[in-house]
Amino acid sequence: ARQIMVVGVGGSGPAVTYAGNRFLLLGLKAYMCTDFYLMLMAASMLSRQDVVLAISNLGTTREIVETAGIAREKMARVICITNNSLSPLARMSNPVLVTASREVTLPEEAVASLICQIAILDALFALIGQAQGEKSRETLNGMGKVMVKAGVMREPAE
Numbered sequence: 001a002r003q004i005m006v007v008g009v010g011g012s013g014p015a016v017t018y019a020g021n022r023f024l025l026l027g028l029k030a031y032m033c034t035d036f037y038l039m040l041m042a043a044s045m046l047s048r049q050d051v052v053l054a055i056s057n058l059g060t061t062r063e064i065v066e067t068a069g070i071a072r073e074k075m076a077r078v079i080c081i082t083n084n085s086l087s088p089l090a091r092m093s094n095p096v097l098v099t100a101s102r103e104v105t106l107p108e109e110a111v112a113s114l115i116c117q118i119a120i121l122d123a124l125f126a127l128i129g130q131a132q133g134e135k136s137r138e139t140l141n142g143m144g145k146v147m148v149k150a151g152v153m154r155e156p157a158e
Contacts, residue, residue, distance in 0.1 A: 008055035027139030048075035059087025
């Protein structure tokens with residue numbers, strides 16, 4: 001993909017940030033949107049070379065479904081992480097990565113859905129890292145050197 005746009009709102013917001021950061025660590029151009037206005041602006045510039053990763057527990061959140069619809073109109077690929085494989089979001093996504101958490105009724109249960117989303121993201125990142133092979137290691141080493149030079153990280157111990 002030319003670029004990856006990761007979108008989600010509310011309880012899925014932390015998973016969006018996590019995903020965007022991890023894609024960057026793999027050396028992929030990624031940006032995160034948890035604001036609907038920014039989603040609309042960014043989606044309007046998508047093309048068939050782009051991917052949207054939409055994260056929504058119920059798969060019915062209007063902002064996410066609308067953004068995914070615009071992405072499809074622009075011929076971008078839409079991938080979703082959701083707990084509802086029959087949701088409007090799932091119907092416009094390929095592939096659909098399904099979590100296994102209960103429907104959220106209490107704040108504590110929102111944490112369970114977030115943990116499920118992050119588990120799927122970690123599996124996805126492991127697969128991408130394996131597929132990239134040595135490129136992933138080179139990207140991380142290059143980032144590490146920049147961080148050390150900027151003084152925000154120490155040299156790794158040998």
